[in-house]
Amino acid sequence: MASGKQEDVEALPLGPQNLPEVERRRTISDPAAIKAIADPLRIRIMRLMQDGAHVEPRNFTVKQIATELGEPPTKLYRHIKLLLKTGFIQVAELRLVGGIVEQHYRTAAAEFALRPQPGDGLASGVIEAAAGAAIDEFLGRYQDALRAGRTYLRREDALEHPPHVASAGTISSVRIPQAKAAEFAERVAALASEFCAFDHEESGIEVNLLTIFYATE
Structure with a gap:
């Protein structure tokens, strides 16, 4: 530590x-x-x-x-x-x-x-719990923002309340070629890296991003 x-x-x-x-x-x-x-x-x-x-x-x-x-x-x-x-x-x-x-x-x-290390004896359940806790906390903040009118589900509503930016997201499961899946994973990782590289601008607006892309086979 x-x-x-x-x-x-x-x-x-x-x-x-x-x-x-x-x-x-x-x-x-x-x-x-x-x-x-x-x-x-x-x-x-x-x-x-x-x-x-x-x-x-x-x-x-x-x-x-x-x-x-x-x-x-x-x-x-x-x-x-x-x-x-x-x-x-x-x-x-x-x-x-x-x-x-x-x-x-x-x-x-x-x-x-x-960044868990291989062979550190950390059970997969702990990693799952950490990931699950982070997701739960993120979704809780999202629900609070929706209830308080600090963000909007519909694109039209967001654009009518500047400086809001329209929310973007999807929850989907599809079957695609393995090569396409690998390509898409790289694009998602690159976008997430770009997002995390932004410095905190005091004059900017707060935005939130949760990205999870995974294959089940």
Whole structure:
């Protein structure tokens, strides 16, 4: 696991902690860390903490995270503890409030990429759980955006509400020649790489992309 773990919080001094700058992107291959992120709520916590972290990372208490996610604080403590233990988040500051030490957390990296290593003993079920958690979290945000009128299902509705861009997507299963499938997979991978290569433009609009293309035989 990359540096950034802060498991012994009691040994830290009060005040802002001496931390390195938030990493732009960190690749995670540690099995324990991959297991830790295989949960929709923990992914929601990380997405909140990573929002804008490439420009100016924000510090959060558990209560602040709970307020923004609409969850009770008691539900979050064990998730925060696990994210801290596996290095996804760090203690950024300790404050003494009413005789109690209040912990403020920040993300360790603006982006994380999961890269399991062959032979690391990580069960396929864990990989499936991590992928499933990410998909569930993505779809949850999509549903929230639809309900709040921040995006639209119909192209016509989107174009009538600038600066919205029409949504594009499909859920399909077809049979095509193997060569065509291989070609299409390369095109999807290239498009996804192009999308991920964009830098975060403060003056731009937020867009979201989920891509999954796979063959079942």
